[in-house]
Amino acid sequence: MTAAVLFQKVSRHFGNVRAVDGVDLSIAEGEFFAMLGPSGSGKTTCLRLMAGFEQPTDGHIEIFGETAEGVPPYRRNVNTVFQDYALFPHLSILDNVAYGLMVKGVGREERRKAAEDALAMVKLPGYGVRKPGQLSGGQRQRVALARALVNRPKVLLLDEPLGALDLKLREQMQEELKSLQKSLGITFVFVTHDQGEALSMADRIAVFNNGKIQQLGTPEDIYKRPQTRFVADFVGSSNVLSSATLAKLGISAGAASLRPEAIQIGTSWAELLTLSGTVVACSFLGAVNRITVDCDGQRIIISAPAAMPVPEQGANITLAFSRNDMHVMEQA
Amino acid sequence: MRSDRSSTPLSLKIAAGAGLLFLHVPILLIFLYAFTTEEKSYQFPPPGLTLQWFAVTWNRPDVWEALLLSIKVASIATAIALVLGTLCAAAVSQTRFFGREVISLLVILPIALPGIITGIALRSAFSMADIPFSVWTIVLGHATFCVVVVYNNAVARFRRVSGSLIEASMDLGADGFQTFRHVILPNIGTALLAGGMLAFALSFDEVIVTTFTGGQQSTLPIWMLEELIRPRQRPVTNVVAMVVVLVTFLPILAAYYLTREGDQIAGAGK
Amino acid sequence: MSAVTHQSILPERSGLARRLSDFLWRHPHVLLLILLGPPVLWLGIIYLGSLLALLLQSFFSIDDFSGLINYEFTLATYKQLLIPANFDIILRTVVMAALVTLASAIIAFPIAYYAARYAKGKWKAIFYLGVMLPLWSSYLVKIYAWKLILAKEGIVTWALTKLHLLWLLDAWLALPVVGGNSLSISYTGTFIVFIYVWMPFMILPIQASLERVPGNLIEASADLGGNPAQTFKYVLFPLALPGIVAGSIFTFSLTLGDYIIPQVIGSSRLFIGQAVYAQQGTAGNIPLAAAFSVVPIVIMGLYLWMAKRMGAFDAL
Structure with missing residues (x-):
């Protein structure tokens, strides 16, 4: 099966800056694909390469098997939901949504109907007569989505689509985007710096750093089996155990990751590995308590259910965890 | 206003108010003098008021000729400035290239340097190139310093037509020309109109460069300048001065309302 | 025609405007040249040219007897200032x-x-x-x-x-x-x-x-x-x-x-x-x-x- 988007050794340099540095990527048709990374990691440039706003300095890009280099954005059947929505301020909502059809020469009546359908799909029926300035942030986001989807793109690109929304709205939109993607069957590629968002929505995630993909895999892979220290740190702030700490456990390796929620306090079964340390700090985070423990210079963070008793600061405690929850990393 | 008003220091209020009065009273006096019956001097208060000078002015062919020439020059210079200023603003704001600052400086130079330098430079260039003075030499000079007005207005608006609007348009399938017609032009239109109005007002009023680039033709400001130095019929000058004030106010007010509306439209996209 | 297409890359459309648009998109420098050309030529040649010509003249002098300009480089005029x-x-x-x-x-x-x-x-x-x-x-x-x-x-x-x-x-x-x-x-x-x-x-x-x-x-x-x-x-x-x-x-x-x-x-x-x-x-x-x-x-x-x-x- 041809990939929806294929990158072969793609690089994009801006002067001396290697924004994207030799990326290989294959996104399957109908996939919900996330590009995760801190700002400046190259994820947005990758998105812009797909949209056609940037051209690769090096390498080859295909969209559904067709070469994309040198093809202007307006000839790509790929649409973008912009981070700032980029709604046309001088046009009504209906004209905004119908814009893509208008420039392609679709008749007035046909495009009005299509735009109204698209607005109904994003739950904004009857909003067509308003201007972008009269809508809230969440509503504008839906309009931007409708404006892209009305063109029936082969790939929909979303650039930090939920970044500007507040928490509640963000969670709601996550679910809606997910179900919209399922029902339309369109390939979604979205860029985010929020690991929670990537983990909860995507079928697969590419974690970016310094213009390179650090790890590509399912959310579970990324979360439980980080391959690099960067991924372990960035995706859910894992503990990274040093080789000295690992030696105490009888393991010989450079580094290993350990999820904060995989650690128990005080219990000690034979099959569990144990470490002892001093409690440095405790903070209450709602559903969980975050406890920071110092084990001979190795900081370990524990995420314990709030229902559990909280150890006192300065107390000596024993940490226990399963060998299976620990993931030895290929590189430190 | 409510609470702020009371906290405004009185001395500041007086200073600001006096400053504004200083700016406006002389212009108001022009209106009064247009009705005076006094012919030979600038006597205040006017000994009497009359409307007769409006009729006299109306029947003066030299005033009409000067007025028509000024309108003609200002229209052509504005049209040229609109094209050049918009192109320049588009280049500077939509693309990144080496030497943008040089371009900005080049555009601003004709008004940053005293008008007399522009005037004498053009005059000596014309005489070196054996170009006879005509309406076109006046237009040439005016267009040169009008570019900056259009440029400033357009650049400010281009900055607000964020790059992502143009990308959004192309993303949705519009080529460069469609994007220009459907997105860029509607968004910068009012700014261009305002810039054009200001350019027109600037050209309509220009006298310093014109004294160097005009030959026998006299624009309305040149006509006024002659009256200022060698007054022939003061009441006619009074009336012309009042009309000029009224005529220049209109484009200024229009430009103000146009850019203000534009701000609201552009701001709505945020 | 229908806008809904199953192609991922739309075919090139004919028409002069579209071809020109494609060309300019591929060659942004040409676009920049077209935008900058007229204003830079106008201001650069007419304005800066005149200005430089004027500056040049300040290095000439005037013959006190004939009243004609003496086209020889001199700082005498500046001395007069x-x-x-x-x-x-x-x-x-x-x-x-x-x-x-x-x-x-x-x-x-x-x-x-x-x-x-x-x-x-x-x-x-x-x-x-x-x-x-x-x-x-x-x-x-x-x-x-x-x-x-x-x-x-x-x-x-x-x-x-x-x-x-x-x-x-x-x-x-x-x-x-x-x-x-x-x-x-x-x-x-x-x-x-x-x-x-x-x-x-x-x-x-x-x-x-x-x-x-x-x-x-x-x-x-x-x-x-x-x-x-x-x-x-x-x-x-x-x-x-x-x-x-x-x-x-x-x-x-x-x-x-x-x-x-x-x-x-x-x-x-x-x-x-x-x-x-x-x-x-x-x-x-x-x-x-x-x-x-x-x-x-x-x-x-x-x-x-x-x-x-x-x-x-x-x-x-």
């Missing part, structure tokens, strides 16, 4: 421009400050128009208005007579340098009209820079114990300075080059602009006129360079 009669003109103009700039800043500041900090809504618009209308109204009409005001039989004399203060005016006019036969033929008159005509250019840049000062900064200064004078000196003034410098570019440059105001209202002693005008016109000495006009260019060049270093261009 330094003879007392000419140097006085330069000094007089620069001093006047500096005084006008200073006075304009003092008068403009309260207006700008009020408009920036206290005027809201409708009043803000009124203030803005209240500055814009005089700024844009006809230069000559403004000078004409002052001719009416300052004339011996005009409103100033009338008002002072009514107030029994005419002796004050007479005393002022009796002073050396600033005085004269009447206000309309004295330096005082020239000074007032210069301020009137160029001061509005000072208000808007100051207002723009003051509007960027957050209100709470002034409150913070007061909160930290600063009295109004200290707040002005340590907070407001330094922050408004780029605006003042930006405004002074206009007032200074415009005063330097003006030759009409001192001609219509003022004593018979010349300013640079008048000297340029007289040299190129009646005297026919283009090289000296050119050398004279280099003076404001050099002064403004230095001024702009300093202003740029102070960050004044952000306030424009």
Whole structure:
């Protein structure tokens, strides 16, 4: 099966800056694909390469098997939901949504109907007569989505689509985007710096750093089996155990990751590995308590259910965890 | 206003108010003098008021000729400035290239340097190139310093037509020309109109460069300048001065309302 | 046709516009060239060309006997600038421009400050128009208005007579340098009209820079114990300075080059602009006129360079 988007050794340099540095990527048709990374990691440039706003300095890009280099954005059947929505301020909502059809020469009546359908799909029926300035942030986001989807793109690109929304709205939109993607069957590629968002929505995630993909895999892979220290740190702030700490456990390796929620306090079964340390700090985070423990210079963070008793600061405690929850990393 | 008003220091209020009065009273006096019956001097208060000078002015062919020439020059210079200023603003704001600052400086130079330098430079260039003075030499000079007005207005608006609007348009399938017609032009239109109005007002009023680039033709400001130095019929000058004030106010007010509306439209996209 | 297509890359469309669009998209440099070409050619050739030609002439000299231009490189013309009669003109103009700039800043500041900090809504618009209308109204009409005001039989004399203060005016006019036969033929008159005509250019840049000062900064200064004078000196003034410098570019440059105001209202002693005008016109000495006009260019060049270093261009 041809990939929806294929990158072969793609690089994009801006002067001396290697924004994207030799990326290989294959996104399957109908996939919900996330590009995760801190700002400046190259994820947005990758998105812009797909949209056609940037051209690769090096390498080859295909969209559904067709070469994309040198093809202007307006000839790509790929649409973008912009981070700032980029709604046309001088046009009504209906004209905004119908814009893509208008420039392609679709008749007035046909495009009005299509735009109204698209607005109904994003739950904004009857909003067509308003201007972008009269809508809230969440509503504008839906309009931007409708404006892209009305063109029936082969790939929909979303650039930090939920970044500007507040928490509640963000969670709601996550679910809606997910179900919209399922029902339309369109390939979604979205860029985010929020690991929670990537983990909860995507079928697969590419974690970016310094213009390179650090790890590509399912959310579970990324979360439980980080391959690099960067991924372990960035995706859910894992503990990274040093080789000295690992030696105490009888393991010989450079580094290993350990999820904060995989650690128990005080219990000690034979099959569990144990470490002892001093409690440095405790903070209450709602559903969980975050406890920071110092084990001979190795900081370990524990995420314990709030229902559990909280150890006192300065107390000596024993940490226990399963060998299976620990993931030895290929590189430190 | 409510609470702020009371906290405004009185001395500041007086200073600001006096400053504004200083700016406006002389212009108001022009209106009064247009009705005076006094012919030979600038006597205040006017000994009497009359409307007769409006009729006299109306029947003066030299005033009409000067007025028509000024309108003609200002229209052509504005049209040229609109094209050049918009192109320049588009280049500077939509693309990144080496030497943008040089371009900005080049555009601003004709008004940053005293008008007399522009005037004498053009005059000596014309005489070196054996170009006879005509309406076109006046237009040439005016267009040169009008570019900056259009440029400033357009650049400010281009900055607000964020790059992502143009990308959004192309993303949705519009080529460069469609994007220009459907997105860029509607968004910068009012700014261009305002810039054009200001350019027109600037050209309509220009006298310093014109004294160097005009030959026998006299624009309305040149006509006024002659009256200022060698007054022939003061009441006619009074009336012309009042009309000029009224005529220049209109484009200024229009430009103000146009850019203000534009701000609201552009701001709505945020 | 149907817009819904199953292709991922749409085929190239024919048509001249579309082909040109594709071409320009692939060659952004060509687009830049098309955009920049006309204005750069216009300003570069017509304007800069003329300016350079003028500068070139300042290195020629005029033959005193024949009155013809001697096309040989010489600095003699510049030397002429330094003879007392000419140097006085330069000094007089620069001093006047500096005084006008200073006075304009003092008068403009309260207006700008009020408009920036206290005027809201409708009043803000009124203030803005209240500055814009005089700024844009006809230069000559403004000078004409002052001719009416300052004339011996005009409103100033009338008002002072009514107030029994005419002796004050007479005393002022009796002073050396600033005085004269009447206000309309004295330096005082020239000074007032210069301020009137160029001061509005000072208000808007100051207002723009003051509007960027957050209100709470002034409150913070007061909160930290600063009295109004200290707040002005340590907070407001330094922050408004780029605006003042930006405004002074206009007032200074415009005063330097003006030759009409001192001609219509003022004593018979010349300013640079008048000297340029007289040299190129009646005297026919283009090289000296050119050398004279280099003076404001050099002064403004230095001024702009300093202003740029102070960050004044952000306030424009």
